[in-house]
Amino acid sequence: MNILAQKKSRWLEGGIHGFLFFCAFLSILTTVTIVVSLVWESIPFFFEVAPLDFLLGTTWQPLIVPREYGVLPLVVGTLQIVVGSALVAIPIGVCCAIYLSEYASPRMRKIVKPTLEVLAGIPTIVYGYFALTAITPVLKSIYSGTETYNAASASIVVGIMILPMIASLCDDALRAVPGSLRQGAMALGATRFEALTRVIFPAALSGITASFVLAFSRAVGETMAVSIAAGATPSMSFLPTESIQTMTAFIVQVSMGDTPRGTPEYHAIFAVGMLLFLITLGINMVAHRVLRKYREVYE
């Protein structure tokens, strides 16, 4: 037995351990840094604008005098996109996943699954122009009062963007359910549909919900496509045919313009960014809670 060699490998073990810890620590550090910088940069904003006026105000007009910083129109705009895109993506995505995992032939899967992944990889700006040049004209032909920049078109395109993610992740969740559960259900005289809806789907629920949460976060954070398709008009009207502005679209508008550093409208983007961060965090936490309560764990 070479005692020295053993010792060396223990050092190596220790080194690997330390390195891995460093990587984990780095990612936490990044997150903390982002949060701190968000808070730090938004503090000056709240010297100028009372937090309650910011959170409850219904007019968002930071770039024109008289300036107003009521963030609700941006929140409403974001909400419209999230709800609209979920209405498009969840039913289609889940059905697509069920088809893929339960009914599609292996050959069909081999075609559809990579196609979904390609769809997920298209730059969002392409989706934006697709909305503007393809979806909006269709909407206009259905209802002529539709504005050129409108929430519906943006919602649909964001729905299309998150659809592959939902379909692909739900498919993974459904396929991860052990085949023995399906066989057990079928052996008890279940039809394929009964086995799916009453055993497999509930068992996959945690993965399915996780895909919704990811999709929500993506819809909340979606910037380019929404800026292009929905315009830049903060609005509280809830009308899908009108132009809106989302929180992220505002951030982009200001960062790309010539707003001087240090002004309240400059600091406003950090305040909005922080709110966005809190909302996403909230969604994640609520989803986590709900999941823990309702999911059916298999093994």
Add this chain to the structure above:
Amino acid sequence: MTQMKIQPNKFNQGSEPEKEAPDPRQDSALSAEHVTIRYGNTVAVDDVGLAFAANQITAIIGPSGCGKSTFLRAFNRMNDFIPSASLEGAIRFQGIDIYDPAVDPVEVRLRIGMVFQKPNPFPKTIYKNVAWGPQINGFKGDLDELVENSLRSAAIWDEVKDRLHKSALGLSGGQQQRLCIARTLAMQSEVILMDEPCSALDPLSTGRVEDLMLELKQNHTFVIVTHNMQQASRASDYTAFMEAGKLVEFDHTEKMFQNPSNQRTEDYVSGRFG
């Protein structure tokens, strides 16, 4: 009692199966005629014909990989879910070929239940696991009673009666298996196929499952795949010995274990195999 969506007449018509059972006085519940099962081009079961006597327990024994599970699954059309699997020949249940295109496989599985080798309880409560099958099939009677009776028959009632509404996944492996047996019993199907149901059970629970089969065979026909020679000789009325996809010998259990006609059977049951 159970009210199920079966039209009994569906299975009652058709010709009598040609009997290959060793004891022609017995009615056969299920029979296989020249059954060959392939996975792709690989033959897993090779031209097997035999009949399972009604209200009797038949054991299928044979070395690992000889096709026992494949053969067993053919009797309630569970091989339908393996895309590469194909079957030739006929399997008759009360005279009807269950592979006839007119026969609904779901009906077949209602009449012919199955317990799997590995316990596969649903990630639901113990109660729901047992109630699930009867419920989806429109059971109208007293569900609580059915659940209790099934759990009692499977010798697990005392262990779970205080935790019926807790997850079945909190049970030990052996308890899960008995729960799966209870789940199958709750369907009150005529034939129950069991694929090594006791491989995860301790001797005590194994004994209970054997008692249960003996008790329930008035109303059920059992087919059990087992690697446990004592179990086959203790609990079964007939034994079939398979090897490399072929049926080597099929006879009364007593004869199979004491005075088999085939030398290979003798080697296998006496442990002088391979």
